[in-house]
Amino acid sequence: MMEIQKAAELCFPQLLNSSCRKPTLHWSKAVLLNIVLSCISLITAALNLLVIISVSHFRKLHTPSNILLLSLAVSDFLVGLLLMPLEIFRNTACWVLGDVMCSVYWYLTSNITCASIGNIVLISVDRYVAICDPLHYPTRITLAKVKLSVCLCWFFSIFYWSLYLKDILVEPGRYNSCYGECVLIINDIAGIVDLALSFIVPVTVIIVLYMRVFVVAVSQARAMRSHVTSVTLQCSLNQANKSELKAARTLGVLVVVFLACYCPFYCYSLVDKNVVNDSSASFVVLVFYFNSCLNPLIYALFYPWFRKAIRCVITLLIFKHDSSEVNII
Template sequence: MEIQNEAELCFPELLNSSCRRTTLHWSKAVLLYIVLFCISLITAALNLLVIISVSHFRQLHTPTNILLLSLAVSDFLVGLLLMPLEIVRGMTCWVLGDLMCSVYIFLTGNVTCASIGNIVLISVDRYVAICYPLHYPTRITVARVKLSVCLCWFYAIFYISLYAKDSLIEPGRYSSCYGECVLVVSVVVGIVDLVLSYFVPVTVIIVLYMRVFVVAVSQARAMRSHVTTVALQRSLNQTNKSELKAARTLGILVVVFLLCSCPYYCISFARDNYSSVPSIVFGLFFLNSSLNPLIYAMFYPWFRKTVTLIVTLQILQTGSCEVSIL
């Protein structure tokens, strides 16, 4: 299969104003489309299973799982909307019009910002659970977590509305030719966005998880050395193995997110042109949404059990929401 190197016009009828594209051999293009759309479909389906699991089974209505539910919603939107739109943008000309380009930019920023916010909330949840176990039941409640999640999404909408307001008000204002989907920002705005939407949240996440790691190690050493002070005994009784296991699992979730998002933010900071960010970098960033439910399946027995109940349609039975999962 050979790549045709000649550049073709996106819109041949617009000879002087059409963008150009480099085409692939039709068989290779079809294969890539099928593979990429399958990944998009699998991502949406897996995260939909997480959403149904946490929403349906009452035993899973815990603060930590509410945060996982919010993260799964953002990952579901990535698989359902953002991945297919990025496939169109990256592999061919943008044929959906300037308005849809603005909507795509807004959705990408909104979901990205909300995902980072959810990761920060998950880090705070684990920090309180491990470092202040006696106060966790009173400080981290389902009602407070739901409120925090709502504020996280509202903040993401508000922030991206300010960041991309010019593109939303006047779609296509930054496009230099037809068939292009682009967002151009100034250096100052790019630096502010990088600091507020990435560096600050990532710093908070790393600091909190370093603290969790230190406390977990100290507790493990205390148990090995048979330290039996009253305060430590009470702490060890409260911070049980399930909490430490959850911290490790969610720690893996955080590390995977950082590895997938770092190239995107580094390259987008180096370039002020949205369309100049390579599609493979977007693909790596979006791949995080595919990996999250796989992490749940590997480390959470309750997720594997709920998937079985969902696939076999047992959740349609009366009283299935009260089934013991944990």
């Protein structure tokens, strides 16, 4: 009787000595959690798909800043489409997809999140140049340079994590202690390197650039209110106009929300180096992923062009002849 009960608690009852135990979450809580998180996953994928379609379709939106938003939306879309469902499945059920899919999951997770971080850094650089050096912005931040930067960002992410995760790519499931498990073990040295490259360096760059942007934006706003007539300042104000300042504020909100969702995960990793395998810490992982759902909501709240583009997509106006030439801005 005890053996039958023990077998019922295992992921693979036929493998008594090597099977993992099933998650202990009550079935009603598991169902509710799956429904809520699945809805968030679908909303995340749908909203970011709207961003991708909008920026890709309308020519007026093919600006350097929007190309960066497009790249960020691609990574956010993949989070909603792939990472959220797999993370939900990994924490609420036995992993039955095999060792190869486990390695693919960790590889995709690492690549997509790394690309998101890179995109946020590029957005910070774009706003820094636009606000702090507006006269040289058109020559320094061109469409070609931004596209190249985005490609390099994704390439670096793929290259870096291919080296970092080469062990599980060569030998899938090497860190799994039993069947029905999907874990990733990171040694101390690799963890320190990842903490520096994936958290400390990019976050420091983002904060420093946006502090500079904030200081310049405040000084320009004061100058506008006091009607300063200095030729140099007026020239600067003409270039860094209200739309640029508004874009900086909007993307500033995006960056702040990103850091608010991103920092808890790495702060927790300082306490628990294997945070990705700790089921009790799955909340901070999902909070990090939830940022991908918030980004398009920020666009909808602050960008009129995004709301117009959504209406065009939903009403199928994008299929009309020359709809891509419509002045959506």
